Each structure stands twice: as C-alpha cells, then as structure tokens.
Amino acid sequence: xxxxxxxxxxxxxxxxxxxxxxxxxxxxxxxxxxxxxxxxxxxxxxxxxxxxxxxxxxxxxxxxxxxxxxxxxxxxxxxxxxxxxxxxxxxxxxxxxxxxxxxxxxxxxxxxxxxxxxxxxxxxxxxxxxxxxxxxxxxxxxxxxxxxxxxxxxxxxxxxxxxxxxxxxxxxxxxxxxxxxxxxxxxxxxxxxxxxxxxxxxxxxxxxxxxxxxxxxxxxxxxxxxxxxxxxxxxxxxxxxxxxxxxxxxxxxxxxxxxxxxxxxxxxxxxxxxxxxxxxxxxxxxxxxxxxxxxxxxxxxxxxxxxxxxxxxxxxxxxxxxxxxxxxxxxxxxxxxxxxxxx
Numbered sequence: 055x056x057x058x059x060x061x062x063x064x065x066x067x068x069x070x071x072x073x074x075x076x077x078x079x080x081x082x083x084x085x086x087x088x089x090x091x092x093x094x095x096x097x098x099x100x101x102x103x104x105x106x107x108x109x110x111x112x113x114x115x116x117x118x119x120x121x122x123x124x125x126x127x128x129x130x131x132x133x134x135x136x137x138x139x140x141x142x143x144x145x146x147x148x149x150x151x152x153x154x155x156x157x158x159x160x161x162x163x164x165x166x167x168x169x170x171x172x173x174x175x176x177x178x179x180x181x182x183x184x185x186x187x188x189x190x191x192x193x194x195x196x197x198x199x200x201x202x203x204x205x206x207x208x209x210x211x212x213x214x215x216x217x218x219x220x221x222x223x224x225x226x227x228x229x230x231x232x233x234x235x236x237x238x239x240x241x242x243x244x245x246x247x248x249x250x251x252x253x254x255x256x257x258x259x260x261x262x263x264x265x266x267x268x269x270x271x272x273x274x275x276x277x278x279x280x281x282x283x284x285x286x287x288x289x290x291x292x293x294x295x296x297x298x299x300x301x302x303x304x305x306x307x308x309x310x311x312x313x314x315x316x317x318x319x320x321x322x323x324x325x326x327x328x329x330x331x332x333x334x335x336x337x338x339x340x341x342x343x344x345x346x347x348x349x350x351x352x353x354x355x356x357x358x359x360x361x362x363x364x365x366x367x368x369x370x371x372x373x374x375x376x377x378x379x380x381x382x383x384x385x386x387x388x389x390x391x392x393x394x395x396x397x
Contacts, residue, residue: 061193061228063116064108064348066101067185067220068198068206068234069177070121070146071155072128073098075333077371081162081169091163095128096372097135098157099177100198100234103334103373107341107363109139110377115345118192120145120185122176124154129176147184152176161331161371168333178204182219187227194256194344195224198234200246207246214249221253230297232256234340235263240271251294256347258340258360261303264290278303280318280397284310298347300357302339302364306396309357319357320393322365328390334373339364345380362387 077092097106105119119141123129125148132154136143155175161168180203187195197220201207206216213219221231231254235243243266251257251267261283265272268286287299287310300309302321309317342363346356362383370376378386 063192065118065192065195066105067120068101069099070102071099074158075371080164103337104196106139106374111380118142123148124152125150128154181205182216185220195229201238201242230255237262240266258300264301318397322387323391323393331371335364335367338367
C-alpha cells in the first residue's frame with residue numbers, strides 16, 4: 055500500500071480564471087475617472103496561482119491541475135500559460151461556447167489595496183465528477199474556492215456540498231487536503247466551510263477568513279489581534295481534524311498544529327517602493343507553506359518560506375510573475391529583513 059511519504063507532488067483543483075490586472079492611481083468614487091498605469095491578463099484563481107507558484111518554487115515538482123475553462127481567448131491564454139509552466143493539464147477541460155471565469159482586478163497605487171469584479175463563467179459548471187484521484191500518486195490536494203462555484207457549493211448526493219465530496223474522495227485515495235478561500239461575506243464562508251472542516255488535513259487562511267469560519271466575524275481591515283486569531287484557530291481545530299492551521303496577516307502569521315505546537319512569526323519587511331500589489335500573495339504564502347510541509351521541514355522553516363514567497367509575489371501586479379525558486383525567495387527575505395514580532 056502507498057504511504058503518504060511514498061507520494062510526491064501536488065494536485066490543484068477548483069478556480070481557474072483570467073485575471074485582468076490593472077494598476078490604478080487610486081480607487082475612484084462613482085462617476086470619477088482615474089488613470090490606469092499598468093494592465094495585463096494573467097492566470098488567476100487558487101488552482102492556477104498555487105500550481106504555478108509551486109512550479110516556480112521547484113521546477114522539478116510535479117503538479118496536476120483540475121478545472122474548467124471556456125474555449126475563448128482567456129481560456130486559450132490560460133492553457134498556454136499552464137503548459138509553459140509545465141503543469142499536467144489532463145484535468146484542465148475547455149468547454150465550447152462558454153465564457154472562461156474572469157476577474158477585473160484593480161490595485162490602487164496609493165493604498166496598495168485591491169478590488170475585484172468577478173464573473174463566474176465556467177466555474178459554475180464544475181462538479182465533483184470532474185475530480186478523479188484513483189490513479190493519483192500526489193501527496194497534497196490544494197482545493198478552492200468555496201462560495202464561488204454554484205454546483206460545488208450546493209448539496210451533492212448525500213453530502214452537504216460538493217467540496218465535501220471531493221475532499222472525502224481525496225483522503226480516501228491517500229492525499230492530504232488543504233482548502234484555499236477568498237474573503238467573501240463571512241456568513242457565506244461559514245456556511246460552506248463548516249461541513250468541510252472534518253475532511254481537511256491543513257488550513258491556511260487569513261485573519262478575516264478564520265474569524266468567519268469560527269463564527270466570530272470581523273470587518274475587513276480591522277486591527278490585528280493575535281489573541282483573537284489564536285482563539286479562532288483553536289475553535290476551528292476543535293471542530294475539525296486538521297494537522298496544521300496557519301493564519302496570515304500583513305504583519306505576520308500564527309501557526310498551530312493538531313498536537314499543540316504554536317508559532318507566531320513576523321512577515322518580511324518589504325520596502326514600500328518594491329510592493330507592486332498584493333494580488334496572489336495569499337496563494338504564494340500557501341504555496342510556500344505547503345511546499346515546506348511536502349518536503350518535511352520544521353514548522354518555523356515552513357512559515358519562513360511562506361512569508362518569503364508572499365513577499366516575492368508582491369513585487370509584481372500579477373499573481374505569479376515575480377515568483378522564484380524557494381532558495382531565492384528565502385534569500386530575498388533575508389535581504390529585506392523581518393518586521394518586529396506581532397505578538
């Protein structure tokens with residue numbers, strides 16, 4: 055029988071979308087006008103960003119990806135990008151006469167904040183039937199994004215939603231599981247995520263998302279409270295069966311294992327002029343953390359690479375363009391230095 059340590063590589067599944075990235079001078083009011091400084095189309099979504107980040111961190115790492123695209127210009131762009139990065143695209147299916155999921159992603163230059171306009175497109179067609187782990191030799195499944203996939207968010211056969219069906223199938227096949235989220239309304243995240251917790255091995259999210267899952271919602275941009283984050287993490291660990299939960303925020307991260315080990319670490323102290331945009335930084339953080347887990351690193355080293363990968367990602371408005379090899383990410387973080395401890 056294949057053991058977890060015999061397995062190698064990743065499967066990414068869920069959201070593939072075209073990010074229409076725009077860097078603007080500031081966020082406008084209604085009927086206002088602002089200048090677009092930069093514009094590009096790149097791959098986006100959890101399944102896409104994470105897959106490319108892993109391949110950039112370690113080009114020898116096998117990555118299989120599962121998702122749906124439309125047979126349109128955005129879909130063709132995403133397929134070309136996936137193949138260029140060396141992904142196994144057998145599960146990346148193009149649907150005729152359908153619009154590829156896309157996001158108009160605006161980053162305001164004056165604040166660094168990002169705003170997304172999302173078109174569901176083919177993501178609404180994804181179902182558990184598109185996932186097959188029977189022949190997979192991968193070690194970790196990275197899945198997302200709950201709340202943005204109409205059929206996956208709905209009940210599926212005897213399960214409360216399709217995400218549960220996929221997570222159960224992956225674990226039964228011997229894969230470890232992780233879930234990626236985006237910061238949707240807290241009530242929606244709580245509703246979709248609650249039945250999934252028992253079927254996750256890892257959970258890597260931000261402070262807004264962990265508060266939503268724990269049913270203690272906070273506002274976007276609220277001041278970070280490390281004690282509150284830790285309380286929410288322990289609540290989620292009590293409900294689920296995770297081996298590791300990591301919560302990241304601008305100043306650092308908190309990590310807690312199922313065995314009770316804890317780590318509070320600062321983030322990278324990036325010069326403001328080097329930050330082009332945070333779009334994709336959460337995916338990069340997760341990629342760094344899960345790569346370290348895959349390689350058997352200790353907890354402090356895992357979170358260090360997660361921070362380094364996130365900082366590396368923020369040097370470009372695209373989600374993955376700035377990503378480098380894992381040792382280069384750590385070297386860059388060492389050059390920048392680290393913020394004071396957040397707690």
